[in-house]
Amino acid sequence: xxxxxxxxxxxxxxxxxxxxxxxxxxxxxxxxxxxxxxxxxxxxxxxxxxxxxxxxxxxxxxxxxxxxxxxxxxxxxxxxxxxxxxxxxxxxxxxxxxxxxxxxxxxxxxxxxxxxxxxxxxxxxxxxxxxxxxxxxxxxxxxxxxxxxxxxxxxxxxxxxxxxxxxxxxxxxxxxxxxxxxxxxxxxxxxxxxxxxxxxxxxxxxxxxxxxxxxxxxxxxxxxxxxxxxxxxxxxxxxxxxxxxxxxxxxxxxxxxxxxxxxxxxxxxxxxxxxx
Amino acid sequence: xxxxxxxxxxxxxxxxxxxxxxxxxxxxxxxxxxxxxxxxxxxxxxxxxxxxxxxxxxxxxxxxxxxxxxxxxxxxxxxxxxxxxxxxxxxxxxxxxxxxxxxxxxxxxxxxxxxxxxxxxxxxxxxxxxxxxxxxxxxxxxxxxxxxxxxxxxxxxxxxxxxxxxxxxxxxxxxxxxxxxxxxxxxxxxxxxxxxxxxxxxxxxxxxxxxxxxxxxxxxxxxxxxxxxxxxxxxxxxxxxxxxxxxxxxxxxxxxxxxxxxxxxxxxxxxxxxxxxxxxxxxxxxxxxxxxxxxxxxxxxxxxxxxxxxxxxxxxxxxxxxxxxxxxxxxxxxxxxxxxxxxxxxx
Numbered sequence: 001x002x003x004x005x006x007x008x009x010x011x012x013x014x015x016x017x018x019x020x021x022x023x024x025x026x027x028x029x030x031x032x033x034x035x036x037x038x039x040x041x042x043x044x045x046x047x048x049x050x051x052x053x054x055x056x057x058x059x060x061x062x063x064x065x066x067x068x069x070x071x072x073x074x075x076x077x078x079x080x081x082x083x084x085x086x087x088x089x090x091x092x093x094x095x096x097x098x099x100x101x102x103x104x105x106x107x108x109x110x111x112x113x114x115x116x117x118x119x120x121x122x123x124x125x126x127x128x129x130x131x132x133x134x135x136x137x138x139x140x141x142x143x144x145x146x147x148x149x150x151x152x153x154x155x156x157x158x159x160x161x162x163x164x165x166x167x168x169x170x171x172x173x174x175x176x177x178x179x180x181x182x183x184x185x186x187x188x189x190x191x192x193x194x195x196x197x198x199x200x201x202x203x204x205x206x207x208x209x210x211x212x213x214x215x216x217x218x219x220x221x222x223x224x225x226x227x228x229x230x231x232x233x234x235x236x237x238x239x240x241x242x243x244x245x246x247x248x249x250x251x252x253x254x255x256x257x258x259x260x261x262x263x264x265x266x267x268x269x270x271x272x273x274x275x276x
Numbered sequence: 277x278x279x280x281x282x283x284x285x286x287x288x289x290x291x292x293x294x295x296x297x298x299x300x301x302x303x304x305x306x307x308x309x310x311x312x313x314x315x316x317x318x319x320x321x322x323x324x325x326x327x328x329x330x331x332x333x334x335x336x337x338x339x340x341x342x343x344x345x346x347x348x349x350x351x352x353x354x355x356x357x358x359x360x361x362x363x364x365x366x367x368x369x370x371x372x373x374x375x376x377x378x379x380x381x382x383x384x385x386x387x388x389x390x391x392x393x394x395x396x397x398x399x400x401x402x403x404x405x406x407x408x409x410x411x412x413x414x415x416x417x418x419x420x421x422x423x424x425x426x427x428x429x430x431x432x433x434x435x436x437x438x439x440x441x442x443x444x445x446x447x448x449x450x451x452x453x454x455x456x457x458x459x460x461x462x463x464x465x466x467x468x469x470x471x472x473x474x475x476x477x478x479x480x481x482x483x484x485x486x487x488x489x490x491x492x493x494x495x496x497x498x499x500x501x502x503x504x505x506x507x508x509x510x511x512x513x514x515x516x517x518x519x520x521x522x523x524x525x526x527x528x529x530x531x532x533x534x535x536x537x538x539x540x541x542x543x544x545x546x547x548x549x550x551x552x553x554x555x556x557x558x559x560x561x562x563x564x565x566x567x568x569x570x571x572x573x574x575x576x577x578x579x580x581x582x583x584x585x586x587x588x589x590x591x592x593x594x595x596x597x598x599x600x601x602x603x604x605x606x607x608x609x610x611x612x613x614x615x616x617x618x619x620x621x622x623x
Contacts, residue, residue, distance in 0.1 A: 001389055003391045004389065004391070006343075006344060006355065006357060051346040051537060052537050052546050054536060076565055077564045092353075212567065212569075238561075239563045241533070241535040246384065246531065247553070248533070248553070248555065248589070248590070249534075249560060251583075251588055254494065254588055260589075
């Protein structure tokens with residue numbers, strides 16, 4: 001029997017600096033078999049551990065060649081602070097991937113609206129890449145990405161590619177824009193971009209990830225412009241200890257965020273998200 | 277399956293037989309309360325108990341355990357698994373606690389396996405004891421988990437006066453009692469068992485109606501009972517919840533735990549530890565940067581009640597078995613059966 005709690009060693013192949021407190025780590029399992037067998041769907045997460053410090057759930061932002069795992073991490077806690085001081089070539093513990101990803105099958109043939117706030121773009125980047133690679137299967141693509149300042153935005157090097165996607169619009173917005181930016185950036189919350197959307201709710205699906213307060217407002221605004229709860233999907237955040245639906249910390253209503261989520265249909269979890 | 281009887285005064289023969297092959301754990305009574313502990317002689321055994329402080333969950337999902345150890349040497353980590361294969365026998369578990377174990381079995385073996393729990397469970401023999409003297413707090417009859425047991429035991433004992441009726445439930449149970457000279461049970465023993473069951477059923481003081489309860493609980497998230505429980509008023513003659521977490525620690529089906537790393541003083545090695553956690557504590561729902569998804573006390577007690585009413589993520593696997601331990605230990609005198617009644621609008 002496999003011991004799910006037992007992590008595997010991975011090597012830090014490369015570190016990409018995203019902002020002054022966020023890095024993307026490119027990891028590879030030391031174990032060749034694990035490395036070759038690795039498979040994932042966008043929206044899933046890995047449990048990343050540092051012996052002596054602890055474990056943390058981090059979503060996969062991208063993969064390369066099927067075996068290089070991209071984890072984008074902002075240093076906010078014990079594990080992530082330690083991570084920020086790590087260097088290329090050092091090793092860490094990872095296990096996973098866990099959870100159910102974005103509803104790729106349900107989204108087929110529909111227009112897609114992606115709403116991301118701050119670090120929330122990380123689990124959505126894999127999805128955007130998936131859509132780029134399977135462009136014919138999906139309708140119009142609308143990406144709305146908001147952050148506190150343009151400097152806090154991650155994956156800035158991807159914006160050019162995203163702008164060039166056929167049949168799509170990229171809205172970038174920030175709460176504060178203090179200096180000139182190399183890309184077009186509006187001022188305001190993500191919800192302020194909703195009136196500029198080219199997509200109609202008739203055959204669309206919305207995928208949201210960000211701070212919970214932003215997701216609540218975004219879902220509420222989408223409701224007022226005609227979206228049904230069933231058309232909205234959210235990726236939630238909880239402090240997971242096990243990642244396999246046993247430790248109980250991530251419960252929301254009758255679901256485990258780690259096992260049944262982290263992506264949920266808004267209709268399923270609406271009563272358990274705190275009212276505005 | 278085989279059925280025997282054994283005289284009460286001969287129970288030491290049974291115990292000595294068990295002690296030959298197993299570490300035996302059973303109820304002892306060191307003070308006013310009973311507890312499960314290791315038994316080495318018949319003097320310690322106290323089979324006439326009503327309920328123990330902690331459920332026998334502690335043998336399978338211990339309050340604290342090391343998952344694996346690791347070494348940090350010149351920047352390289354090496355993990356090392358800890359495994360133990362000790363055979364134990366638990367004597368005198370009541371039906372409610374056996375049902376709780378059956379639920380935890382399901383919980384820890386769905387989708388993802390919990391190897392630590394399953395390993396200990398596999399190496400344990402359950403010698404259950406039917407309950408003839410329910411405590412004043414228990415309501416297992418309403419939950420369908422007692423007072424007599426139909427499943428989940430290797431050997432089952434029933435007090436029928438001067439004797440115990442001994443039934444085996446598994447092949448393992450048959451193997452264990454091999455070599456013992458036991459008297460074959462007669463029809464009168466069975467009749468006595470039935471009579472005792474009826475007598476016991478009349479002794480219950482608490483009841484809980486579970487029909488549609490998960491659905492009722494899920495659809496009444498804004499019911500005033502949660503405000504009464506968490507903020508002011510209380511339910512029945514109780515005070516509002518203090519969020520002490522006692523209920524979760526004595527509950528035989530509460531499974532939540534925390535995982536953390538414990539580093540040795542040398543900073544070169546350590547262990548990853550898991551320790552029981554409680555959804556009643558403030559830190560339970562906290563995430564990075566201080567956001568807390570169950571900051572309000574009423575949200576936390578509501579979550580626990582929903583969990584016990586089979587309406588949370590654990591489903592039926594973490595639901596109440598009616599042992600009554602939480603009612604007994606609650607410093608605010610919160611009574612889960614009264615909460616259920618009030619939720620239905622019956623109080």
